[in-house]
Amino acid sequence: MTTGDRQAYLEAKIDTLKQELLALGDLRPGTLSEQYNVCGKAGCACKADPPRKHGPYYQVSFTWQGRSHTQFVRQENVATTRQQLRNYEKLRALVEAWVAAGLELAALRFGTAPVRPRVRRKVVRRATTRATSQ
Numbered sequence: 001m002t003t004g005d006r007q008a009y010l011e012a013k014i015d016t017l018k019q020e021l022l023a024l025g026d027l028r029p030g031t032l033s034e035q036y037n038v039c040g041k042a043g044c045a046c047k048a049d050p051p052r053k054h055g056p057y058y059q060v061s062f063t064w065q066g067r068s069h070t071q072f073v074r075q076e077n078v079a080t081t082r083q084q085l086r087n088y089e090k091l092r093a094l095v096e097a098w099v100a101a102g103l104e105l106a107a108l109r110f111g112t113a114p115v116r117p118r119v120r121r122k123v124v125r126r127a128t129t130r131a132t133s134q
């Protein structure tokens, strides 16, 4: 593949990413979790053996502008919320792919060195402790 071919490929890829971004629906960041609670009422089933706790209650936790937030989600909004969270993950993946293509394209156009993507290595924990040198 020539440099020109690669540039054309990257340009087409970025166009596709833009189209996918346009097609994204509602989104929000975060992780959905489910909770079951115990109340303070005497003799309530939530304290029986086995307990029948109250819930599920749903909440979305996320960090935005450096601060963490938790929002409760009504049962009837859970399915929509899951879709919003998936759309957000898709947004992030599309942006990440655009950035990668943009970096490579810039390097090709300017004839500069490409930025190597970070290789995620698996962390291997050693059973032996390393000798420290003085």
Ligand SMILES: [Zn+2]
Residues within 6 Å of the ligand: 038, 039, 040, 041, 044, 045, 046, 047, 054
């Ligand atoms: Zn209870």
